[in-house]
Amino acid sequence: xxxxxxxxxxxxxxxxxxxxxxxxxxxxxxxxxxxxxxxxxxxxxxxxxxxxxxxxxxxxxxxxxxxxxxxxxxxxxxxxxxxxxxxxxxxxxxxxxxxxxxxxxxxxxxxxxxxxxxxxxxxxxxxxxxxxxxxxxxxxxxxxxxxxxxxxxxxxxxxxxxxxxxxxxxxx
Numbered sequence: 001x002x003x004x005x006x007x008x009x010x011x012x013x014x015x016x017x018x019x020x021x022x023x024x025x026x027x028x029x030x031x032x033x034x035x036x037x038x039x040x041x042x043x044x045x046x047x048x049x050x051x052x053x054x055x056x057x058x059x060x061x062x063x064x065x066x067x068x069x070x071x072x073x074x075x076x077x078x079x080x081x082x083x084x085x086x087x088x089x090x091x092x093x094x095x096x097x098x099x100x101x102x103x104x105x106x107x108x109x110x111x112x113x114x115x116x117x118x119x120x121x122x123x124x125x126x127x128x129x130x131x132x133x134x135x136x137x138x139x140x141x142x143x144x145x146x147x148x149x150x151x152x153x154x155x156x157x158x159x160x161x162x163x164x165x166x167x168x169x170x171x172x
Contacts, residue, residue: 017033
């Protein structure tokens with residue numbers, strides 16, 4: 001058994017390596033490292049330790065890129081209520097988890113669910129990160145995308161798309 005301080009360092013380092021591998025599109029390598037970080041985090045630190053939660057949220061992204069929607073959904077179903085309960089310190093992560101939920105709902109053809117998740121994610125992003133943070137811009141684009149499906153509301157969809165475009169122009 002490893003010491004808690006060593007476990008923290010290992011989980012944090014594996015998560016950083018996993019993020020880097022995912023950005024380099026090495027999904028095989030990212031998956032191996034991230035799932036190990038999740039496992040070691042759960043075992044040594046507990047499932048709700050901040051470093052374990054970071055690794056778990058990254059695992060959702062890995063599952064997304066690997067096409068493992070069942071595992072993605074399972075982890076999101078556990079993480080979203082946890083982030084809600086933990087409140088302010090994890091609001092950015094809640095926004096990210098809701099963004100992933102929105103992607104999944106779009107893929108499943110559950111358009112009202114996609115819109116609701118993306119709208120909540122955008123509101124959280126604006127409240128916690130500010131309107132001109134790159135993550136908030138990403139969430140605004142996701143929300144605008146969800147309005148293209150389901151019940152047609154062209155005026156609302158156009159307004160959301162124009163808002164997202166203004167943010168993209170200002171921030172990027």
